[in-house]
Amino acid sequence: MDVRGQNFELIPFGGGRRICMGLPLALCNVQLSLANLLHCFDWQLPTHQALDMSDKFAGTTLPKAIPLLVMPTPRLPKEFYSREFTQGELI
Template identity: 50%
Template sequence: MNNNINLRGHDFQLIPFGSGRRGCPGMQLGLTTIQLVLAQLGHCFNWELPTGMQPQDLDMAENFGLSMSKAKHLLAKPTYRLM
């Protein structure tokens, strides 16, 4: 966030789709799909943390691996908001 790092393979700090001639040919479809799914989840639901938990209590530790996942799962409660 708040920087100009390009995720399409031009800046090696962040290469979720690889880079160069073997880079992911499905990049545009992947980006569009993720954006659509996230937008739907944000638009259709209100999201709450479990009772008593504050945003600053979230454990943002990461697992080491080929892709970076959270060490502890995020638990969030969705409530449908379009009725």
């Protein structure tokens, strides 16, 4: 599904001449934030809980029947989270 205004089922940023000027910046920020979350953390379900993908009808949307709860654990060593890097230092 295209969010750039070509698919009229989903137009979060408007379309045509009145499309949002911040669309490229918004898409870059969302992709960068998601990439950082996926790269920096290991995501696990709480113990003894199965993944439930059932949904419930709520008007025009289909939210999950039971909200998804996950536990992020840091994937990288602690130094990467607490240490400040100086300019020019290799990471």
